[in-house]
Amino acid sequence: MKALVCEAYGPIANLAVKDIPSPVPGPKQLLIEVRSAAVNFPDALMVQGLYQVKPPLPFTPGAEIAGVVKAVGAEVKHYKPGDRVIALTSTGGFAEECLADMARAMPLPAGMDFDAGAALVLTYCTSLHGLKDCGHLKAGETLVVLGAAGGVGISAIEIGKAMGARVIAAASSDDKLALCRKVGADETVNYNTENLKDRINELTSGRGADVVYDPVGGPYTEPAVRALAWRGRLLIIGFAAGEIPKIPLNLALLKERSLVGVYWGDSVKHDPAGHLANLHQLHEWFAAGKIRPVVSERYPLARAAEAVASIANRQVKGKIVVVPGATMGPAGCVDALAE
Numbered sequence: 001m002k003a004l005v006c007e008a009y010g011p012i013a014n015l016a017v018k019d020i021p022s023p024v025p026g027p028k029q030l031l032i033e034v035r036s037a038a039v040n041f042p043d044a045l046m047v048q049g050l051y052q053v054k055p056p057l058p059f060t061p062g063a064e065i066a067g068v069v070k071a072v073g074a075e076v077k078h079y080k081p082g083d084r085v086i087a088l089t090s091t092g093g094f095a096e097e098c099l100a101d102m103a104r105a106m107p108l109p110a111g112m113d114f115d116a117g118a119a120l121v122l123t124y125c126t127s128l129h130g131l132k133d134c135g136h137l138k139a140g141e142t143l144v145v146l147g148a149a150g151g152v153g154i155s156a157i158e159i160g161k162a163m164g165a166r167v168i169a170a171a172s173s174d175d176k177l178a179l180c181r182k183v184g185a186d187e188t189v190n191y192n193t194e195n196l197k198d199r200i201n202e203l204t205s206g207r208g209a210d211v212v213y214d215p216v217g218g219p220y221t222e223p224a225v226r227a228l229a230w231r232g233r234l235l236i237i238g239f240a241a242g243e244i245p246k247i248p249l250n251l252a253l254l255k256e257r258s259l260v261g262v263y264w265g266d267s268v269k270h271d272p273a274g275h276l277a278n279l280h281q282l283h284e285w286f287a288a289g290k291i292r293p294v295v296s297e298r299y300p301l302a303r304a305a306e307a308v309a310s311i312a313n314r315q316v317k318g319k320i321v322v323v324p325g326a327t328m329g330p331a332g333c334v335d336a337l338a339e
Contacts, residue, residue: 003095009049015305035114037093044312062093066117119293119319130262139164141210149176200227294318
C-alpha cells in the first residue's frame with residue numbers, strides 16, 4: 001500500500017509517499033481502508049520532532065481518520081468488514097490503510113460523510129471538553145476564540161453558540177473572519193489590525209470576556225488575559241504561534257482570573273464516561289445541524305506533505321483532509337474519489 005512516510009525528524013519537505021507493507025490487525029484492532037484523514041497541527045510538530053510524543057522511526061503521520069473496516073482482530077466483537085467508522089490512531093492515517101484500536105473507533109454517524117467524520121473528533125472533542133469541563137462556559141456568557149478560523153477555532157465557535165454563549169471570533173485576516181461569521185460568530189476582531197485587548201473591552205462594554213479559548217499562544221495570550229472579566233477563564237489549548245507565552249501571575253490575581261490547561265487526550269483516560277457523554281452530545285448537535293465541520297481543502301495522498309506544510313504555516317481555514325483514494329486533477333486538486 002502507499003503511505004506518507006517520515007524516516008527522520010526534520011523538515012516537512014522530507015516526507016515522501018512510499019510503498020510499504022499493509023498492516024495486519026492485532027487481536028483488538030481494526031484494519032481500516034482510509035477514505036479521509038484530517039490534518040492537524042500536532043502532525044506537523046510530530047514529523048519535525050517538536051511534539052511531546054515522538055513515534056519510533058520510520059512512521060506515517062495522521063491521527064484522525066474515517067473509512068471502511070477491511071479486517072478485524074480475533075477479539076473484536078462490535079465491528080465487521082464493511083462497517084463505516086471514525087477512528088483516532090495517533091499515527092498511520094496518511095495511508096491507504098491504517099490500524100486502529102477498537103476502543104478508539106466509533107461508527108460513522110448517519111448522514112455524515114467521510115470528510116466530516118475525519119474532521120470531527122479531535123477538534124470538536126477538544127473544544128467541548130475545554131469549554132464545558134474545563135471552562136465551565138454558561139449560557140449568556142461571552143466567549144472569545146483566538147485563532148478562530150482554524151479547525152479547533154471553528155469548532156469552538158459552533159460549540160460556544162450551541163451552549164448559548166455570545167461568541168467573539170479573533171483571527172489574523174478579514175477573509176478568515178468572514179468564515180467565522182458564516183459559522184455563527186456574533187462579533188469579530190482582526191488582531192493584525194486592531195488592539196485585541198481594547199477591542200474585546202469595547203465589544204463587552206468594558207466588562208471583559210468570561211472565557212477565552214486560546215489555541216495560538218505567542219503574543220496574543222497576555223492581552224487576552226488582560227481582557228478577561230472578573231473570574232474570567234483563559235483556556236490553554238496550544239501554541240500554534242510557535243511561542244509559549246510567559247504570563248505575569250499578578251494578572252491572574254487581579255479579578256480572580258484563572259488560567260486553565262486543556263489536554264483532551266489525557267482526559268479520556270481519566271474520565272472515559274465523560275468522554276462518551278461528550279461524544280453523544282456532539283452526535284446530537286450534528287444531527288440537529290448545530291455543528292458541521294468545515295473542510296476547506298482536500299488533498300490526494302501524493303500531496304499529503306503539502307497539506308502538512310500548509311497547516312504548519314497557518315494557512316488553513318477550517319479543516320483540511322487527505323483523501324487517499326483521490327486522483328490528481330489538472331491543477332493538482334482532488335477531482336475524483338474512490339467510494
